[in-house]
Amino acid sequence: MGAAESKPIEEPPPPQYDQPWRSTPWGKRENLRKDLKGFQVSNPNIKHVRILLAGEVGAGKSSFINSINSAFQGRITGDALVDATSGTTFTKTYRTYYIRGxxxxxxxxxxxxxFMGLEAQDSRGAHTEDIVKALQGLLKEGCKLTPSPVSGEDTAYRSDPSLQDQTYCLVYIMAADNVSRMNPxxxxxxxxxxxxxxxxxxPQVVIMTRVDEACPLVNKHLRRVYTSKKIKEKMQECSNLLGVPMNYIFPVKNYHEEIDTDDDTDVLILRALTQIVQTANDKLVRSL
Ligand SMILES: Nc1nc2c(ncn2[C@@H]2O[C@H](COP(=O)(O)OP(=O)(O)O)[C@@H](O)[C@H]2O)c(=O)[nH]1
Ligand SMILES: [Mg+2]
Structure with a gap:
């Protein structure tokens, strides 16, 4: 068989873009931290901007809170308990997590x-109406979330929420390695x-976790997060599923097995948090 007859071997498309399609302030962890610490809420009556996390069990909600706390403390912390085994939790306390410097x-x-996991059937996961109540600040701190929704007569229900109790940004947590397999x-x-x-x-933002699990390139070097075609594809999938535009979607890697914090992991987490906090504050300004 002559060389002319042999078919050229088709090269697989390169899994990476030449240039990152979004800029990231790598190496600027201290600036990000400083800006966030010095962040001024645009309403003097509000001490803390409230952010609500929602997503499936195992999406990385608790890990995201822990990773934020770790990024500020410079060491791994685990206040928001991470479930080592993924299962459905029936009862959960609705509580506020504070971040310390x-x-x-x-x-x-x-x-x-x-929020407790958004499992498929209402009998197993969080109720849509409870989440909507939480957005409005109608759920009391420490109330128990159970398979049956919180009712008006319940002691868990707050009838007159203050500005401080209301939510200013809803964050969907989605696992990059599970987006394609999400339950309809x-x-x-x-x-x-x-x-x-x-x-x-x-306002609503998507945090796409577990980028290290979704793309081997990123697993090796987190700085490839915006050159990986796979990650962009996964973000696009999140966007299509929920209708949240790409510029409100942020890929992160949470701390999960590390014992020390890492500069690049912190940068991605803090950058995402900056966007969340600014988006929340914009909402707050609108409601003044
Ligand atoms: N590799 C990797 N694992 C993660 C990441 N985020 C969370 N995990 C792991 O995924 C599992 C579920 O996380 P968890 O925070 O408990 O999810 P939650 O149910 O939404 O609160 C845990 O085993 C975490 O250690 C991530 O970014 N990368
Ligand atoms: Mg959790």
Missing amino acids: EEHTDILPFVFND DVIKKMKNIRASASELDI
Whole structure:
């Protein structure tokens, strides 16, 4: 067989872009930290901007809160307990997570509420109506979230929420390695929540976790997060599923097995947090 007859071997398309398609302030961890610590809430009556996290069990909600706290403290912390085994939790306490600075006494001006998992059937996961109540500040601190929704007569229900109790940004947590396999019922639930949040004029952001699990290139070097075609594809999938535009989607790697913090991991986390906090503050300014 002559050389002319042999078919050229088709090269697989390169899995990377030549240039990152979004800029990232690598190596600027201190600046990001400093800016976030010095962040001024645009309303003097609000000490902490409230951010609500929602997503499936195992998406990385608790890990995201822990990673933020770790990025500020310069060491791995685990206040928001991470479930080592993924299962459905039936009962969960609705509580606020505060982020502390290095000095440990300074509480930063943004707080998180981590909702129980959005499992497929209402009997197993968080109720859409409870999440909508949480967005409006109607759920009391420490109340128990159970398979049945919180009702008006319940002691868990707050009838007169202050500005401080309300949510200023809703963050969907989605695992990059699971986006394609998400349960359609969960997606439907997220869309319903999105519709209610939009009606309440609450901005929404997607944090796409587990980028290290979704792309081997990124697993090796986190700085490839915006050159990896795979990651961009996954972000696009999140965008299509929920209808959240790409510029409100942020890929991160959470701390999960590390015992020390790492500059690049912190930068990606802090950059995402900066966007969340600014988006939340914009909402706050609108409601003044
Ligand atoms: N490799 C990797 N694992 C992660 C990441 N984020 C979370 N995990 C792991 O995924 C599992 C579920 O995380 P968890 O925070 O408990 O999810 P939650 O149910 O949404 O609170 C845990 O085993 C975490 O250690 C990540 O970015 N990369
Ligand atoms: Mg959790």
